[in-house]
Amino acid sequence: MKIRRILSRLLFLLGIIGVIDTLLLFLYNGGINLGTILPGILGGLLILCGFGKAFLQKSMPSGKARQWILKTRRGVIALSLIGLISFLVVEGAIISNSQPDQVVEVDYLIILGAGLNGEQLSWTLRERMQKGLDYLERFSNVKVVLSGGQGPGENISEAEGMRRYLVEQGISDERILMEDQSTSTMENFRFSKEILVQQQDYRDSERVAIITNDFHLFRSKILARRNGLIPVGIPSPTPWYLVPNVYLREYFAVVKSLILDW
Known part of the structure; x- marks a missing residue:
């Protein structure tokens, strides 16, 4: 009974943390999206479960109804x-794969888009571009x-941005290849691979460097390999106040990609 009581209190505490996390994300302009509201939803459910258990203990019916509720x-x-x-397990894999691979020179680098505000790079995308x-x-020579x-709210493609x-930073247009049709991470790699195979000096056996956020690197490597690429991961940092939000959301994205993205 003591272990159950400790577990119940722990879940209740996690629920409070989830609600506070969502409130903090709103205060820091995290935007309204699944990752922002999900901690609050799950936290609210945990809190309700805590109250619900106390309510059931006081009003639990007898006989078959009680057995059905217990089952x-x-x-x-x-x-x-x-x-x-x-x-x-999944979060452990996401975290352990968020570290950079050994930096080596390759022939091709892929940078994944991360949103524009009109024609301006989002904070996340600017960090990726700096990397x-x-x-x-x-x-x-890369x-x-x-x-x-x-996407919505974007006046140009992320690739064009x-x-x-x-180009403004001095990189020659001759070194740049644009993939401006993708709407998901899977399409990022599928369409990028189509561009790469059209290059005379590209070989399937060579490694390709990939830049995305640290939390996104695990899933990106999986999808890159599914599209016949050999990835070298280069992560860009995530703001501290978004870490709980994006790592939680990425769990569901990984599960979805493992099942559906083929």
């Missing part, structure tokens, strides 16, 4: 444990594929 509760607990185990610029300046289509940034 349902055991089923919910079992599913929750399975979900928790999968969450820990890309550093790499391109270090290795002057060509870059800029991958990202045009990235191209303008690099």
